[in-house]
Amino acid sequence: MNRKVLSLVLLFSAVACFCSCRASDSLSSEYGNDAFYFRALKHVDENDYPKAKKLLRKNIKNASPLIRRRSLELMSSIGSIDENLISLHDLYTSYPDEDSLLLYVHGLFKKGEFQLIADLTQDKDISKCLNELAYYRCAALYKRGSSNFSDEFTRWFTSRPYSKQHSKFLDDFKISPDAFPIIKFRKKVFSYDYSNSIPDIDSIASNRELLTPQLVNDIGKTYLYGSNNNSTNAQFMHDLAEDKSLPKDAVYNAYFYAARIYDKDTKYPDKACADYLKAMECAGDDASYDSALWYFLNSKLKISIQDALEAVKTYGPSIRDPNYYDDFFDTLSLRMLSRHVWFAYYQTATSIETFASKEVVAKYSYVTARLFQTGLLKVNGVKSEEAAKKFFEKALDSDTSIYYRILAAYRLGLSDEEVKKCFAVLRSDDSFVANKDEELLLNGYADFGLVEHIYAEWENHYKEIGTDCVLKIAQALYDYGTTDNSYYTKSLRVAAKKLNRSEGTPPTELWQLAYPRAFYDCVKKHCQDYGVDEYLLLGLIRAESFFDPNIQSNAGANGLTQLMEATAGDIAKKMKIQVYDLNDPxxxxxxxxxYLSELIERLKGSQILSLFAYNGGIGHVRSWQKSADLNFGMDNLPNDLFLETLPFAETRQYGRYVLGYAAVYAALYYKDSPVQVAKKILE
Known part of the structure; x- marks a missing residue:
């Protein structure tokens, strides 16, 4: 190397070092004492614990509250047992909650301080505290040979859902469940060994004093999944519920499972419905009430559409969580469309606004408008054109997902500028309050390049994180995606969660992070090669995999575009490729x-039908088309109505997702009209 080249190399190195130092100084100035924590984390990643401890000691003295807590947590994990216990004691005394107590007793357990653990946890309700904390309390009592162990142990094993933590306890301390019939029963139920659990029920149920809500729940599960003696088993659960000495939650579980077991057998619909109603009456919380009502409505739908509609009219206003019922209303819609009960559909669309979810209201409004528009629905004294317009406007205004809103905009003939205004905010969160301490921590992780710490922290506090912070951390995650592809998905999840519940008008950058173009070079090349619109393929990838190249579905579909092995094998033969890896992006x-290009060609250029075929199979799509045309008495039923009649709920939702996503991609990156793109996909 000559002197001139050497001088240039030294100059560039000096400039890089200077820039790095300036950046470091800037972060130190911005974060003050909190910067010590983030730098300590870097040293921990490099296994340089002495430097990390030195920085953490500085940080603990003057850091902001949350970062001081994280510093104590980190300090407690990188020293000797005794050093860590000092930090854990400081952590618990500074932040006396169950999370810090759990860390403390975990450290004490390693040291063998069982009496101290018992003392620290003596005021904890073993049926409600953190499950792992309950584990350590029972473990400490067991190790001490405490007289309280048996009662606490039994209460822990009977009052809560059986968990891996319970099984771990039995294994760790070599306690045979055979010595405890109730625990043996619960362990078998936890392992789905229902048929072998049935002989235990009589003896367990006979001891009413020990019959907790969880035990009644396990008995109900055992009868529901382990036996077909439905009438006898349901009557047993019903009689159990009638025992007023049981706790209220146990009575709920008994009525609920009596109804579920009756529901298995078509002979007893009235008994099933009666016990669901009794379960609703004694539900102890909103989730339990909604669960019983959901099953009740579905049970009524098994009887008839009219029974279900009457039940909706009577009990719909009592719904607690509207989103819980979306699948019921989706099935009800399918049944009404299949039976041509157009007027009932119209009445339902009119009546559910106050208690159904925004998504359901949008769906019923849009479909009702289309029924008016196509002439399938006619109502005396109602002008179809005006009614259609009114319902389209309701679908557009429903503060819900993209599919029905974009189609409503298309049917209303809105301009691109009007559409843009309608989509300025997907869902607003007027009650949002930022957690500034959490935002400071997350911003620090992003600024100091500690990207691997972002996602877990965000998951626990996402409702408290504002848009500006989300933009920074989502971008940091996305940028790291080139190193680890799984971070593309993490970035998307962070951005999408905020986009769907924003405290103001989301900026374009947030939309782009929620609708990314990861692996774009591959997308561009192959879309050009096979004549597929880029926005359509991007929408498909987002719907299929959320840009996770390593994802595998329960059915065995693999990778970004979720291909089954058999399908991939057929494609490979056609392309004369012998060796391939579906996890290669x-x-x-x-x-x-x-494959998508081939489907579009086989289905005469129809993109929406091709999407249905991509998800549900081309043979199914052709069969569904014939059935729908015959059922509706028309040739070529419009594809948006055809979607609503598809028998597979997954395929219906898939079509909605991909069309909506593709319209967004078209508008964001290709300057295409989302309305025209939706029209093109539907044709």
């Missing part, structure tokens, strides 16, 4: 694009 996108 380029291969997966290539195969998926080819």
């Amino acid at each position: 380029d291969i997966n996108i290539r195969f998926g694009t080819y």
Whole structure:
């Protein structure tokens, strides 16, 4: 190397070092004493614990509250047992909650301080505290040979859902469940060994004093899934519920499972419905009430559409969580459309606004408008054109997902500028209050390049994180996606959660992070090769995998475009490729694009039908088309109404997702009209 080249190398190195120092100084100035924590984390990642401890000691003295807590947590994990216990004691005395107590007793357990653990946890309700904390309390009592152990142990094992923590306790301390019939029963139920659990029920149920809500729940599960003697088993659960000495939650579980077991057998619909209603009457919380009502409505729908509609009219106003019932209303919609009860559909769309979810209101409003528009629905004294317009406007205004809003905008003939205004905010969160301490911590992780710490922290506090912070951390996660592809998905989840519940008008950058173009070079190349619109493929990838190249579905579909092995094998033969890896982003996108292109060609250029076929199979789509045309008495039923009649709920939702996502991609990156794109996909 000559002197001139050497001088240039030294100059560039000096400039890089200077810039790095300036950046470091800038962060130190911005974060003050909190910067010590983030730098300590870097040293921990490098296994340089002495430097990390030195920085943490500085930080603990003057840091902001949350970062001081994180510093104590970190300090307690990088020293000797005795050093860690000092930090854990400081952590618990500074932040005396169950999370810090759990860390403290975990450290004390390693040291063998069982009496201290018992003392620290003596005021904890073992049926309600953190489950792992309950584990340590029972473990400490067991180790001490405490007279309280048996009662606490029994209460822990009977008052809560059986968990891996319970099984771990039995294994760790070599306690045989055979010595405890109730625990043996619960362990079998936890392992789905229902048929072998049935002989235990009589003896367990005979001891009413020990019959907790969880035990009644396990008995109900055992009869529901482990036996077909439905009438006898349901009557047993019903009689159990009638025992007023049981706790209220146990009575609820008994009525609930009596109804579920009656529901298995078509002979007893009235008994099932009666016990669901009794369960609703004694529900101890909103979730329990909604669970019983959901099953009640579905039970009524098994009897008839009219029974279900009457039940909705009577009990719909008592719904606690509207979103819980979306699948019921989706099934009800399918049944009404299949039976041509157009007027009932119209009445339902009119009546559910006050208690159904925004998504359901949008769906019923849009479909009702289309029934008016196509002439399938006619109501005396109502002008169809005006009614259609009114229902389209309701769908557009419903503060819900993109699909029905974009189609309503298309049917109303809105301009691109009007559409843009309608989509300025997807869902607003007027009650949002930022947690400034959490935002400071997350911003620090992003600024100091500690990206691996972002997602877990965000998951626990996402409702308290504002848009500006989300933009920073989502961008940091996305940028790290080139190193680890799984971070593309994490970035998308962070941005999408905020986009769907924003405290103001989301900026374009948030939309782009929620609708990213990860692996874009592959997408662009293969879309050009196979004549597929980029926005359509991007929408498909977002719907299929959330841009996770390593995801595998329960059905065995793999990678970004979620291809089954058999489908991929057929494609590989056609493309004369012998060796391939579906987790390779380029291969997966290539195969998926080819397959989608082939489906579009086979289905005469229809993109929406091709999407249905991609999800549900081309044979099914052709069969569904014939059935729908015959059922509706028309040739070529409009594809948006055809979607609503598809028998697979997954395929219905898939079509909605991909069309909506594709419209957003088209507007964000390609300057295309989302309304025109939706029209093109539907044709």
